[in-house]
Amino acid sequence: DIQMTQSPSSVSASVGDRVTITCRASQAISYWVAWYQQRPGKAPKLLMYSASRLQSGVPSRFSGSGSGTDFSLTISSLQPEDFATYYCQQVNSFPYTFGQGTKLEIK
Amino acid sequence: QVQLVESGGGLVKPGGSLRLSCAASGFTFSDYYMTWIRQAPGKGLEWVSYISRDGSTIYYADSVRGRFTISRDNAETSLYLQMNSLRAEDTAVYYCARVLGGTTPNGAFDIWGQGTMVTVSA
Numbered sequence: 001d002i003q004m005t006q007s008p009s010s011v012s013a014s015v016g017d018r019v020t021i022t023c024r025a026s027q028a029i030s031y032w033v034a035w036y037q038q039r040p041g042k043a044p045k046l047l048m049y050s051a052s053r054l055q056s057g058v059p060s061r062f063s064g065s066g067s068g069t070d071f072s073l074t075i076s077s078l079q080p081e082d083f084a085t086y087y088c089q090q091v092n093s094f095p096y097t098f099g100q101g102t103k104l105e106i107k
Numbered sequence: 108q109v110q111l112v113e114s115g116g117g118l119v120k121p122g123g124s125l126r127l128s129c130a131a132s133g134f135t136f137s138d139y140y141m142t143w144i145r146q147a148p149g150k151g152l153e154w155v156s157y158i159s160r161d162g163s164t165i166y167y168a169d170s171v172r173g174r175f176t177i178s179r180d181n182a183e184t185s186l187y188l189q190m191n192s193l194r195a196e197d198t199a200v201y202y203c204a205r206v207l208g209g210t211t212p213n214g215a216f217d218i219w220g221q222g223t224m225v226t227v228s229a
Contacts, residue, residue, distance in 0.1 A: 001169075032214060034214070034215035034216070036152075036216075038152075043202055043219035043220065043221055043222055044144075044152065044202075044216075044219055045219070046207070046215055046216060046217045049207055049213055049214075049215035049217075050213065050215075055215075055217065087151065087152055089152075089154075089215070089216075091213070091214025091215055092214075094157070094166040095154060095166070095168050095169065096142075096154040096157070096214070097154065098151055098152040098153070098154065099151075100151050101151045101152075
């Protein structure tokens, strides 16, 4: 199985900050990575797919990059609604696997 | 609007069975691959199972293979998860989700239901 290792596991930041979350795959997966945001008590929401494609309706302050084994999600200017938990996911091969999550907290 | 609504969760004893349903609306259900994902209390996301548009291709996580069965009824626009031989470690919120891309699936999950809680406890 492909392991997805996210870092950091948690991060504190302020409104307006730029934040980057990284995800490393245990083997090369081309660009087959998705990123999700999950607010407490809610279902996850798709932010990015194919590593760098912004899902419809997602603000442009979110961006993704990477290919092969190393991927990142960047939020260019944090807004209050962005404080949540973020997950990467590989969709290169079954079983699909998620990273362990990154909790983004208000400083 | 595009919507997925799960039902069927509840409290069940170890070794018991439960059938989850996911009712789809607002899109052409038969055009999309579908999937189940779960999240144990306070934990991360775990992919569970995946089914093709016509049900001919199915995948399971190792943790549920042989105990869970995914199925769909395109006429009823519904997805199902039959869960047998349930264990305490199956306790989780179960989400159904649509696979992005329709007839050319991308793999990412673009529409999620609100989830249904399954608790396995004596």
